[in-house]
Amino acid sequence: MSTLAPDSSRRRPTDQADVRRHNAALVLATVVADAPLSRARIAAATGLTRATVGSIVDDLLVAGLVLEQGTSSATGLGRPGTDLVVAPDGAAGVGVELNVDGLTVVVVDLEGTVRHRVARPGDQRDRGAAAVLRSTARLVDSALAAASDLGLPVHGVGIAVPGLVDLGEQVVRLAPNLGWTDVPVVQRLASYAEAAWPAVTVDNEANLAALGELWSGDHAPSDSFVLVNGDVGVGAGVVLDGRLHRGSRGFGGELGHLTVAPDGPPCRCGARGCLEQVAGLDWILAEAGLPPASGSTDDALVPLLATLRDDDARAIAAVGSAARSLGVGVAALVNLFDVDTVVLGGVFADLFPWIDVPLREVVAARVLSAPWAPVRVRPAALGRDAAAIGAALSPLRALLADPLAATLAG
């Protein structure tokens, strides 16, 4: 019956329009990656003909996505080329992080720069979805107005939510921390919008943070990496070949409940020896002899960092031990996924100086392919706004994948 199952991801026909789409995306991506660049150098880099590149660049200029920047100052023989750069004001995305302790909106341009940011702190837990989404709509309205003032055409709005999201229906199925069940976020927001909005999409905040890291960090385009987010719990966003892997049912990335010590302390989840029991913030604080985190994460993190900077042996040993446990988990990830980079986010980013060495030791010892293909470990590039920025970059990624769609439609 099924036998040789076809490559399912693209079960639709292709025609010349797709060729143009693909090549336009290729040209724009090349400019984004290595600007400034002349048409001839783009042709050399992409393998396209100068004629084709010229034609595509014309379209991109009309779309306002790239700009000519006078003749190239690059020294060399022959006629100098015309430098092309990404238009800083060519396109923007709006991203909202909708979290338990407040709302944050950002406007991000094609260069990944945050051009506008507004945060509205405040507990969202007991306000109800309708009230929260009304506030969100007002925040988006203001961000759209700000983008308009900045001369930025907004290509889409992304919403980051801490919960399980049905991407097809664009519905938040379950967000325990917000107390939401089956909230059709996009539909509701549309009804609250004051003016016409561009396309709105919802996604899980951890996923979007990983995407933000992928796009804003210093990554090679086809990277595979894991964003390990440390807090009281430990989660992971897995990006394989530049694509986020969400899991077949939206339950992926639970690194915190990897078994590190089968006979270790019991975990909330019911199992024993879970990673977050011996590498989470609570464990580190206890082991370092500091009081547990009662309020926000920062309240607990600041004294820990102060103690570490004082070269306190007990605190350093605690973080080192956590780092070695984390290393077991990271090694498992690398052995299974063969990612080449591990990005440490959340408190792990702050603790990176003390985590780095012991983590590397364990990873080097436990990753089979380590001698041939070293694993890079580095702290996250984006801070706490990673999810909002990832949400804003989401529509920009769609634009980059099909740069001429907007022009053709408009």
Add this chain to the structure above:
Amino acid sequence: MSTLAPDSSRRRPTDQADVRRHNAALVLATVVADAPLSRARIAAATGLTRATVGSIVDDLLVAGLVLEQGTSSATGLGRPGTDLVVAPDGAAGVGVELNVDGLTVVVVDLEGTVRHRVARPGDQRDRGAAAVLRSTARLVDSALAAASDLGLPVHGVGIAVPGLVDLGEQVVRLAPNLGWTDVPVVQRLASYAEAAWPAVTVDNEANLAALGELWSGDHAPSDSFVLVNGDVGVGAGVVLDGRLHRGSRGFGGELGHLTVAPDGPPCRCGARGCLEQVAGLDWILAEAGLPPASGSTDDALVPLLATLRDDDARAIAAVGSAARSLGVGVAALVNLFDVDTVVLGGVFADLFPWIDVPLREVVAARVLSAPWAPVRVRPAALGRDAAAIGAALSPLRALLADPLAATLAG
């Protein structure tokens, strides 16, 4: 610098030839999935025009990949269509499983049927790479001759190896159980070949077994599952959304070296407490009080199965313990990837009746999403030959992705 990283997996230009390639692959895949099918129904299924489908089918007929099968017997109004089927003798692949306990070669046709099979049992551990590869070359020579006798054009040879494979260089970097390091398998085989061979590729056996399972098993095309292959070592092939995930550098799926007991027995890989040290066949045999596998896996497996069928408490406990260790690894896989199915292959398939219950218990306890999204555990559809069949299907998959390349080249 990098900012919005482009979709990298395809950093090369596209032209009309790629359009043709893609659409030809689409048409052939449709025939493979739902044969027999008329041109008109292919057009309806793919979204292509009848004109385009007609043209592509002409090419596929010339290439000998599909056959016309008289007028359709499908009852209906109007002129009946001409049924098209995949040509059973249109193409074949040769697959070799190169394992510790012997060599197996198969010839598989486009329908996934095994048309030829030869197994050469015998311990390969201490023979040295040169001797093993010479035997392999002779086996491939005989398989190519057999395919020729059957009238099957062989489109490629796949080699399945239990170890880390560098897919780019086609070199086995490390195969601990064979005692291999940096063996350029394809290059060596080429020098041992008697006659001209088609393209040869090496890949990890677990990956290939997963591909075999994906293509031959009763899977939906977009399934996500993990095939856990048990032998002396333990490997995993991860299939996400119907695509095998090899890892960014081809080193993925090393489930056997997941840390299960950080202070456990030392492993060949240099680390401690690796899963295959406490769930591999060697460990099970030792724990059950049976002699270690000296010759083939079967020589060791048969008495083990006999003992188990006799309800021997010690053997059942040994397998149960291995199953619980395996459960820790499987739970890690599921927590990270959120796959909905775990397929047990190799000796784990044979031991399934005794593994099933203890494995399920551990998985249920350690998988976070288990209460909401149960994990299915089942034995592999393909038997011990899964890796060999997957290896043989590998070149056929390449053919399916670009059906007209061979014709155009020839």
Add this chain to the structure above:
DNA sequence: TATATTCGTTCAGCGCCTGAACAATAGCCC
């Protein structure tokens, strides 16, 4: 100033898909 080199554009040519038109073939109804 003359030559070599490189850049960007233009244009004919080709391949591929589309959509309409057409002949072929079958069932259905009178």
Add this chain to the structure above:
DNA sequence: GGGCTATTGTTCAGGCGCTGAACGAATATA
């Protein structure tokens, strides 16, 4: 049986996108 309808498969002009060569433009070197 004869018309009518429905469906299949092919043919052909048309459009689109890429290629490759030719050409003018601009700059460095001799």
